[in-house]
Amino acid sequence: MSAPAESRQRILDRIRAATQPVAKDASELADAYAALPRTYVRRGTLSEEACIELMIERLREYDAEVVECTVAELPVTIAAQLTASGKHTFVAPEGLPAEWLADGFDWKIDRNLATAEIELAEGVVTAASCGVADSGTIVLHHSPTEGRRVITLLPDWHLCILRASQVVETLPDYFDRCQRLPALATYISGPSATADIEMTRIKGVHGPRFLHVILVRDAIRFNDEH
């Protein structure tokens, strides 16, 4: 087929003609990009403690349930959350630490689980890549501890383990820390919602309706692992 290639060339020719005279080579283009104004707030100014408090406040505004614990208390805290949920069947990503898989529950470890099987699970437990306090955003890069996208989508109940060292204040703080760019990412800011009917905010349309966060008070500040 020759037509598609023709369209490509035709569109690019039209664009090139329209944007004359901007025949930049790669380094000129990079210089022009580097010169763009970026005078907005890049670095947060809150203390570590205030930043974590803000993250918790924002998550609670979204009706997420947040509990805090130390690194040592984490397995016990996970078990307590699972018990309190009254649910039994949970999906876990393949890389989730074994000590997080509390006894007494039915765990489905995601080694390419069928969609139907994930749909039947009542909840999911994952780690996260980052938390952005300013907007209460949880960032998933879908690494082995965060799992495939589908497992944090279908189950109605999501327990997310976020370390204090992963929490940054502003969105630019997060982007600065992304040394390696993620091929997949999901930014979650509160539960799924709609305001399509008379601008009335309704929670829980298609995504998980319940978000629980365990904030682990570890000592190390965020350093990019993903």
Next chain:
Amino acid sequence: MSQAAAIHPVLDPVLAPPFPQAALPVLRNPQLRKNVAHAIDVIQAKRARLVAEKTDWQELRAAASAIRTHALENLGAYLEEFETRCTAAGGTVHWAADADEARRIVLDLLREENASDVIKIKTMTSAEIQLNPHLEAAGVNVFETDLAEIILQLGEEEPSHIVVPALHINRSQVREIFARRMGLKDLSDDPKALTAAARTYLRQKFLSIPTAISGANFLIAETGGVSVVESEGNGRMCLTLPRTMITLAGIEKVLPRFKDLEVMLQVLARSATGERMNPYTSLWTGVTPGDGPQRFHVILLDNGRSSILSKPKQRQTLKCIRCAACMNACPVYRQTGGHAYGSVYPGPIGAILTPQLMEMHHAQSLPFASSLCGACYEVCPVKINIPEVLLELRSQVVNQERKDFGRFVDPMYMGLRIANLLFSRAWLFHTSQLLGRIGLGFFTRKDGWIHSLPSVGSKWTQTRDLRGLPKQTFHGWWAARGPQPSPMPSREAK
């Protein structure tokens, strides 16, 4: 039948009536106006609150504007970079010069997939090319999955806003549509119940239909990634569960770098829905083995965009990130709603985008559907100077009409020609003033007002009175006053 359903607007700029005519059904429908005003008031208040808390809002706007301008100035390079990266990551990039070609590519891909059903994430670009009716005509069942889009699809309604497309329909109208089309007789009109009905209606479709179509909020040149911004999770369903994803995106959607999202996401959520961040933002790059669709196609659509790009004053139109802040702020949109614009892109951005996408062959009334108050420019997160583009387009429309012979029977054109003649010659101006004073004197009542005029003049006096001309003109008064002592000390007095 509901009142909203009684009006069937035409959203094809080729066929739609001119704006003043298309606006009439809404202006005569108090329910519709109430629905629109309510929705807009809510979004405006939320946006204002969240913009006010952002101390660096103007700096973010400046950066967003600069990034978009830079991307457009170097569009060819960034599109090629996107294509290379996306292809390397396992995606397939297609180029569509116009709507027809884009529809053909989609249909060919669906045939390859043997797809009889397709689920869709809300995409304005697909509405622009009227994709759904073409797919339906080819025997493909299209299922919209955004709540507002379901309301429109099941109710056979047209979108009237680009972010909340069903804002002109209220809860009882939604209840009526869902009850009728989903067979739920006992459905209440509580938005919670209506939302739950949509969730149930779609769940099985998400799990079983293997082909999806989406738009894109951003294409990222650096990584070849695509980003979709949403609230409900229907987007995540469509871009995670199916086997095949087809993304339709305008060529202008590209951002140079991944980190540009740190600006765009901050301004988009606040401007569009008055949130610090929308509930879900998804980013994917080509195909990831084992996770999400294993076949991924991007269709890059021109459809008039490269022609807009070639006009320096108008190019800024393409900076748009479809947040709809301009229509929420617009006093004209507030009164007329979206259908009057005769396009899937209503409001101030629609008033400049639609005629340009039509290469000024249609929708010429739209650049005049504005009071030029500038509210749209003030709220625009990427600083599109919409009034400037409106004026530019108005001058183009007038220049087109100048070549049209019919102008000689147009009373407005003739009136302006005569005014031009009178105002450019002092003696003609004074004579016409004199004649006007004498003439209008016959119609001026004792109270100094003209209550009715004959013939063409009655068009004015039907709805308002006209002040009678004063006995003396300003020129006459100035001359009659004679020499006056200067209040300022003159040079000679020093």
